[in-house]
Amino acid sequence: MLSTNSVVIENELKSHGGLYELEQQIGQGNFACVWKAHHKLAPVQVAIKVIDKRSRNEADLIKIHREISILKKLRHPNIIKLYQYIETEDYIFLGLYFEMLLCLKTRKFSD
Secondary structure (H helix, E strand, O other): OOOOOHHHHHHHHHOOOOOEEEEEEEEEOOOOEEEEEEEOOOOOEEEEEEEEHHHOOHHHHHHHHHHHHHHHHOOOOOOOOEEEEEEOOOEEEEEEEHHHHHHHHHOOOOO
């Protein structure tokens, strides 16, 4: 089960520059949890998707890395842009633009 403990997650992020301050958890699923955070040096709010690699098998990790490589290249108004990617021994952190997440949640799509 994914640890949603903010202290554990913040310590992992600190070991890679400590550029984010977590605000609150905004989502939880079987695969990951998502935290609202802000960048300490840039005026950017992000949604940080936290994936615990210890609870994923090799096939899952391959799919996750494929998704990351695609997100790095994609630029589309209906896809949340990847701001930053951080990987530690135990976790993968995907920093996604929070404003884009809010816009997509409220946007009405036509058929």
